[in-house]
Structure formats: structure tokens, C-alpha cells
Amino acid sequence: MKKRGKGIACMFYPIGFTSYPNPGSAFVKVNQDGTAVVFTGATDMGQGSTTVLAQIAAEELGIRYEHITMVTGDTEKTPFDLGSVASRVTYIVGNAVKRAAHEAKRILLEVAAEKLGVSPDGLCAGDGRIYIKGLPERFLEISEVARIAQMGKGRPPIGSGSFNPITTFLDPETGHGKPYGAYVFATQIAEVEVDTETGVVEVLRIAAAHDCGKAINPMLVEGQVEGGISMGVGYGLFEEMVLDNGVVKNPQFTDYILPTSLDMPEIRVGIIERPEPTGPFGAKGIGEPSLLPTAPAIINAIYDAVGVRIRELPATPEKILKALRETDQGKA
């Protein structure tokens, strides 16, 4: 018989290293044609951070995204970054990039202010222009301002920035302290169908509601959530590296089972945006948290469907059948 059930799981997760300083840094230069280059040690391993950092730079500089070039992941050419870990790049390196861009922009604003006859604070940048706040028709092209700054005033528009979340170490006896700068939150609900003859679980649907502060790039945020869910499905149902006296028994994908396209449920992602005041444009992070609630939501859904509680991951058909038999015997 096939039985359906629903399970829920919530989570909270911090952005950045536990207690240890974990700064990120960036340099920004605006070229005299109004294009810009961002240098940062942050590395994109597939999560999309380089794209997000370019969006942050574009927004802060008021330059089109297409006019930003990113130089990343080269310890000789870029300033220090701690790395693509701890869901930290958008929040920490994003802030560093924003600060570096702000510093470069400041030079542009000062040069433009002289030309437009207002104070730099009365100006803003957007759409490749610098214009008077509230009077967008009074503007100068950034390319022109950058050229004047560099070649006319001898002030190349460059900037550097770094960011490190404010944290403290934990008291070794009580564990008290402030280990993180920002937190994200999520809830997932899984709907499963359990075959009571075979013990096979099919995950039908997962709803994933994640707060990431601000989705700088909603498609990439969704991608992180969907990918995290697939890793969570594997963690909950399939994956286990078996060690026998220290020897790995299944060191190949042949019998270490990863989720395939056929194992994935329908996924409904809900992004919640409550801007984080310390984040770049309100953003926090999403990389790791996406996977956290998936496995427990599935295990709880199995419980709801067939009344068995799996206490050891993964919930293989063998374990489910065994538990089903035990509950049957308990009832008999």
C-alpha cells in the first residue's frame, strides 16, 4: 500500500565563521570610459557569488552590470578573502565590494560636484550617470566624470574596502558570547509517499521558505535552494559512505547513491526578504541553509505517513521495512 504524509522542519543558521575574524576585501577601479573592474579574492565554486558581487558593485557605482569586470581567485592579483565558506560571500565580501565601490564613487562625486556646482552629498549615481538628487535631468555621464577625474584632475577613481562581522569568542565554560554577525531562517514542508510493501519513499513535493535578507539575484537564490534540497534528499534517503574497520566499502558512485533527476520532488521556493541592516543592500546568505531542513522534513513526513520513526540516517527502504515490521509486531 502507498501512504502519504507531510513533515515540517525549521532551521536557523548563521552567516560567517564562528567567532573567528573572517574578513573579506576588495579593490575597485573605474576606467576612464566609465567601465569598472572589481578585484576580490572570493572564489566562485558554482554558487554564483561572482555574479552577485558584480551586481553589488554595479548598484553602488551606478554603472551597468555589463560594464563590470570581476577579477577573482588569484592570490597575487586580488586582496585577501577568507574564502567561499560559511555562506559568507554575499554578506561579507558583498559588503567589502560595496565599500570599495563607495570609495571609488566618492572621487567621482567630488569631481562631478565641482562641475555641477553642488556638494558631493547632493549627488547620486545610477544608470551610468551622476545626477543631482531629485533632479535626474541634471547629470553627467560617469564616463565623462571618470575621464576628468583621472586625466583632468589626476585623481583616478579607485577604492578599497574590507568587512569583518563583529563577533566575540565564546566563554569556554558557559558558551556565552556573540559568535555571528547575522542569521538566516527557513522552513521546509515535505510531502512523501511511502510504499509499505517495499519501504521505498518517494518525495512528492517540497516547499522551501527561506529568508535571505534580500535576494540580490533571485534566480541564483532559487538555484541554491533547489540544489540544497537535492543534497538534503540524498542525506535523508540515499547517501552513506560505509566504513568497515576504516576501509571505505563503497568508494564509487555505483553504490554510493546520489539523487538523480528522477529522485527529485517538485520544489516550490518561497523567498522571504527582511533586509538585514548590516548586509549589502540588506542581503545575508543562502548557500548552506538550503539543505538543512530537507532531511528532517522528509523523515517527519515518513512518520506522518506510516508512523515509523527513523532515528539513523539515511532512511533506506530496509530501515523503513524493518521499522514497519516492528510497529506491526508491537500492535499484534
Place this chain on the structure above:
Amino acid sequence: MKRAIILVVNGTEHSVEVQPSDLLVDVLRDRLRLTGTKKGCGTGECGACTVLLDGKPVNSCLLLAIRCEGRQITTIEGLGTPDSLHVLQKAFIDNGAVQCGFCAPGMLLSAKALLDENPAPSEMDIRQALAGNICRCTGYVKIVKAVSSAARTMSGAEGGGR
């Protein structure tokens, strides 16, 4: 015992000296420098090394190069170029179907083989066709979406299919 064979890759003939034990994936990557074909496991399980052999997807890490003599081999380099993307490649980009991108060449070729055979696949058809290609990053959602959107584009009036 080296032997000279002719491999037809992406329509071009290449003469290469191979050992009978040389695998197609290594010949493509190391000798022809077509590094778009990836190697994720070497045991036929991940699909990163997928190429098309006479239009059918195969794991090039399991295939001896000498067995491919005279057959039509298509690698990702033959699907489209940055200036002239295949509809599938464009759909992968627009739908965010690539994260780390390591599975993408194999995925795209499996998807191409599917669409060549079945221009209007259902979601299940797509999932089945891609089941031999593991993606650890995306959860497949956007990949499936990209393939079905490419299928629609190719069959629709927009044209652009190659």
C-alpha cells in the same frame, strides 16, 4: 602497440595514434585538447563525460577510442560556440541551469540526443533522459526547465534551432 586511427569529431577528421586500451575521454581531452568533455568518476556513473556517438549519448570514459573509428562523435565543442549558441545552451544560460557547470557539457549532449529523437518531451521524458547525468549543484529543477523551454523554442515559430 600504437595504432593510427581517424576520429571524426564535430565533423572534423583527426588522425591520432592510440593504444588499444586508450579511452575516448582521454583521447578527446589529452590528445585533441577538447577539454569540454569532463571526467567525474571514470566508471560510467556520473555522465560528465557524455558525448554523442552517431547521435546517441555514451559515456566516453567507458569507451575505447579505437571502437569509435569512423563514427560521428559530437562533443560539447561541436554543439555551439559563444557567438552561435545552440538553443539548448541558450536555454541553460537563461534558466540558470548551470551552477558549477561541470555537469553541463554532458547534460547538454544528453538533452540534445533527447530532443533529436523527441522534439516535444514531457517532463518525465526529460527526467528519464537525464537520469544518467548527475548534477550535485542544481537539484535538476532548472535543468529540466531549460530543456523543456528549448524544446518549445525549437519546435515553435521562433526558429533558431540548428
Place this chain on the structure above:
Amino acid sequence: MNGSAIGVSRPRHDAVLQVTGRALYGDDYERPGMLYAKALRSRHPHARILKVDTSRALKLAGVKAVITAEDVPKNRYGFTHLDQPVLADDKVRYMGDVVAVVAATSWDAATEALDQIEVDYLPLPAVFDPVEAMKPDAPKVHGDSNIVSHIKIRSGDVTEGWRISSEIVEDVMRTQVVEHCHIEPHAALAELTDDGTYVIWSTVQRPFLIASDLSRILQYPMNKIRVITPAIGGGFGGKNEITIEPYVCLLAAKTKRPVKMVLSREEEFCGTTVRHPYIVKYRSGVTKDGKIVARQVEIISDSGAYVSWGESTLSKASIHAAGPYFIPHVRIDGYLVYTNNSIGGAMRGFGVPQVGFAYECHMDNIAAVIGMDPLEFRYKNLLTDNSSLPTGQVLEFVTLRETVRKAVELVGWKKEVEWE
């Protein structure tokens, strides 16, 4: 104004290169005259190394160099504990320990040479169960205790908590070992340039950590070490620390030729870090109206042969072990234990998926005991704005309830929910 760059779903910056097969990943790099490196790993989970003889291997055609522990200027690394050798010296402590690395003119020549390296081992008693490993008479992996760290979090007074509870629920949960399985295996290529700079292309998430670790291991200045990350085929924490970079550097220096190394899938499983398996014990007290008033958690984390990120992972797990709920009385103890198993390292979620699985299943079990709907039970106890955590940290903005409502909006719940 055509608006903001923020909130826009742009494709990845390098997507065109990725889909056309033009993005260059670790193994796609090549340098003229490049050699290929392969590692010889341990044959025992725990053994003393008596002798390593590389002379036969060195005589083979195509073999250009073999390195062993003697070739490493500073043979220990680690983030919180400098306990891990680049190349095993006194002992091997798990099957993945590397004893020697060969550089040869082809992959085949390097692989064949591994068989010709003679290593004399004295097998030692080993320990694979972290609970056993905690006992005083267990075989020791390092030093005189296998308990590496004990993390404590205390808030309120659990004794008082038990007193005011009307139900107390206990659970023990276990999580398994999993591998990152980034589809791209680790790959690194090192070249020592004419001006004495090591240039290393390596598929890592943290190029600057690799550079500083290399600087210490090689005893070489950081301005002469340049780490470049090519396109990376996934990481998930698996490419979060130094692995094969010291080998290719040492071999490049020894042979004066560029050296490349790529791990096989089997080596990814057997010789790189994994997600720590945890044993987690929960005990929670609830009042009649469904408020959690006390929670005690004990975590045992199997670190494997070295600490790697084990202590920081356990500390993150401990900090979050009470779950996203407001609980006045909390006591958490986390133990990190050495065994002769694979090394636990950083992996997406860093300890929290393990405790998250446990606390969320525990929550359902409590709900069942008190006869409450699992969603309503959670909703009642979730952290809200300005809640404080067991660490004392106050969270100003908490959107947990919004996320619950959103998830229900997306797929519904078992019943109509009446929101408080």
C-alpha cells in the same frame, strides 16, 4: 531610470563559457613538460611506519621523483590543531593517509611506480567507534586521549527546567558519513617559475588559505606563492583546505618541471574529508501547554584521524543544537573524538544538518507525546524578534514564523492552521 542591479535574475557571469565547454577547470590546465603525480596511501588504518624505500620506484622508466615525509619542511597542518601530516611520518592513522607521492612522465608510469614503493608497517590496534574511543583504555590515535575537545553551552538551569516540566522526552539519533561528491575531483598544477615563484592552479574554495598553509609547509614567502583558482566544479566544503597542493609544489621543486595531480573518484571517497557522523542525545522538558522549558543535548562527533575542521564544526553544531526555539534552560555538551576513520571536515551546513535532523525529529516526537500538531508545537516555541539564544546572543530580526506561514502557503499543511 531603468533601475537597480539588485533583485535581478542574471545568469552567471561565465555561463557562456560553461555551456560551450570553454570554461577551464582544474584538470583542463596544462603546462609544457608537465609531469603527473600519484599518491601512495596507507595499507592500514593504524600503523607505525618503520621504513619507506623508494629506490626501486625511482629506477622505473618515466619516474622523475618520489617524495616522502622527509621532503616536507614543516610536516603538520590544521586550522585549530596542527595535527595532520602532509605526508605520514611516524604513523598512519587512517586508510587515506598519504605516505609517498610519485611524479612521472605519464599517469600510467606514476601509477605503476606506486607498487614499487616499499613501506614497512607495524600494525597498531585501531579504534573505529567514537564511543569506544572515548574510553580511557582505547587505542590512542594521537597523544594520550582521543577526546580532542569538549564544547559547553549553558543557559539557565536545566534542573529547574526538569522540575517545571510536565513531560520529559528523550531521543537518540545518529547520522551517517557522507561525501561532498562535487562532480569535479580535486586537481592541482604547480609550476616553479624562473624567478622562484610557485604558481599553483588549484580547485579550491579558499585560495588564500592554501597560500598561507603552503607558505608554512614549504617555509617559503607568501609573495612567492601564487594560488589561482580556475573554474571550480563544485565544492560544498570539500575543497576547503589544503590537500594535494603541497605535493605538486614539492615535486615541481624537485624536478624543475610543472607537476599536475588529479584525484580519482575513489580517492575522493577514501582520502578526502567527509561530513562528520554524529551521535546526538536529546532530552527536553515541556509544560502542559506545549512550551519547551528545558533541553539537554549531548553530541559525539567522530573526527576521524585528524581534527581538520572538527572543532569548529562541533562548535557550530553545539551553538545551534537547541534548535530555533526559545528555551530558558539549556545544557549542551559536544565531544570531538579521534578514531581511525576518515577525517570529518567542512561540509555544507558545518555540523548543523546533523543536529538539525536530530532536533527536528525530536520536536515531532515531543509533539506526539503531548498530542499536539507538530507545526503548532513549533510555531508556539519558535524564536521571534529579540529572542536570545543559549549563547546569550540576542537576535534582533527573526523571520521564522514568516517562513512557516510561507511554506504552508506553498503546499498546505495536514489541517487548517490557526495562526496565533
